[in-house]
Amino acid sequence: MEQRYLGRTGLRVSRLGLGTMTWGRDTDEHEARDQLTAFVEAGGTLIDTSADYADGDSERLLGRLIGTLVRRDEVVLATKAGVCSHMGGVDVSRRTLLDQLDASLDRLGVDSVDLWQVSAWSNDVPVEETLAAMDFAVSSGRARYVGLCNYSGWQTGFAAAYQAAWPGRAPIASTQVEYSLVERGIEREVLPAARALGLGVLAWSPLGRGVLTGKYRTGTPADSRAASPHFERFVGVHLDPASRRIVDAVCRAADGLGLSPIEVALAWVRDRPGVTAPIVGARTAAQLRGSLTVEEVELPVEITAALDDVSALPMGYPERWEPTF
Template identity: 40%
Template sequence: MEYRRLGASGLTVPALSFGAGTFGGKGELFSAWGDTDAKGARRLIDICLDAGVTMFDTADVYSTGESERVLGEAIKGRRDKVLISTKATFRFNDEPNAVGSSRFHLLSTIDASLKRLGTDHIDLFQLHGFDAMTPVEEVLSTLDTLVRDGKIRYVGVSNFSGWHIMKSLAAADRYGYPRYVANQTYYSLIGRDYEWELMPLGLDQGIGAVVWSPLGWGRLTGKIRRGQPLPKQSRLHDTAQYGPQVDDEYLYRVVDALDEVAKETGKSIPQIALNWLLQRPTVSTVIVGARNEEQLQQNLGAVGWSLTKEQIDKLDAASDVTPVYPYWHQRGFQERNPKPV
């Protein structure tokens, strides 16, 4: 396993992390992802640790806390061998303050997550979404308290716009609060919006990408093909409305390019899609999920080798789209506004 620094922090993380969204299986969305129990989770974590995958990502809303609880059960006796990443801010229950990034909610939700996880600290805590109703100074001062109390060690964000991050970083620098070092972001060969603003921001401000849904919400498995019906076991039957939308012809164009590279490398389509991400600027770790051992072993095969420049260029060309303004305009000013490398 390759290890990288998480943004500009001193924390070292594996190039691949394991996403525990498949643990628990409660609710319409998460039951479609998977329903791994503690026994199954222990087996998957055994395989991860043997391969050097030491970071495990979850969130309080995954199966309404059940994902955290199952993960906590599965790592008992080996907490010192793993890094735990979790998130909060989305609505957890019907209580008025059970949502957002207020001091009230963050303090209570962190304590609840620690209890479910069976630990006294969280290695990386990320705000799951931006809360425009709470001043960033209140959010950051609360995170500062939690860091000083030893309950969390590093802080990051997820699903933020560029200006959300910069406003927060400006306040952090002004008052000496912890800076965000991670951006858990959607990024894949069929979802490259991250490159337009958030990637240059990450390079400039030392924020590492923690990539979620690297296979485009299950579309880059190699099972979705032009002229063929959606596979019966695809989770897209139940969850497509929750995730990013992708034009069919665009998807097929990218899959065609993946097919060509697969023939050249002898690797699977998911392995190629993951390896492409691992060579992108700012990417600290890519979160992979698995409902079973076979899927996990398949994903682990994405490391230990590299695509050639020609293969990357082929995938880049197939997945390129015209960005929205002002990013398409900035492409014409590469002399002073170069793309990230």
């Protein structure tokens, strides 16, 4: 699998990442083991988890596999902090972030992670405090690089510029945001900010929360995420008429190319300007293997243009403003 640099850093990651949000809850240890084996054998290195996934069970499960199934130096380990499931909200205070990081390291069974990400912005905590916690994570050796998640364009720009303004602060390496053919909102401000500031972009839910697989075209399968009480609302966001038109276009393109809708949708995200890697989460190893075949796929220019057109995002002032005086 091709390796890419994460933004302007020297950290190289596979151009497809493995997401573990379902590990420890909908994905048991046997399936997780098979997923990790298939991913690493395909040349994948980037593994993404979070302190709040399955109340920490995702990290615990991954920790049991690192060092036994794969060597620590074979993977790029990324985790997140800032979401407190038991509190039902976001807490990005220095205390909570560093407590969560220490707990993550313990569950993962490692001394440091390669990429530590703050899960969300909060108006309740000064951003300077959040960023200071990231500085400490790096200076203390707990994290090698730091990143953001789900920040808006101006928030991304503020955080990255603040960190770059003074020597000794930990530079922001990346931002992880939702991006797919049915969710292109980051193209307005986040992608331009990330490219201008040298941040790598990790795309979560590149399959539109599962909708772009085509499995929901005729209903909700009983074994799908949308049928799960954990993910019903999560998937339902993209079960609307506009998304259905995009899914139909993806399926037509897949039929014409002899590919799966998964391969078409993933290849589109993977090759967007500024994107370092889509993060693919799967419930089973079989589902993951269906995504790993995208490494051999390159979409024709005409197909990419057609998909761009059918999923086009309304853009105007100020994103596309030019002076007329």
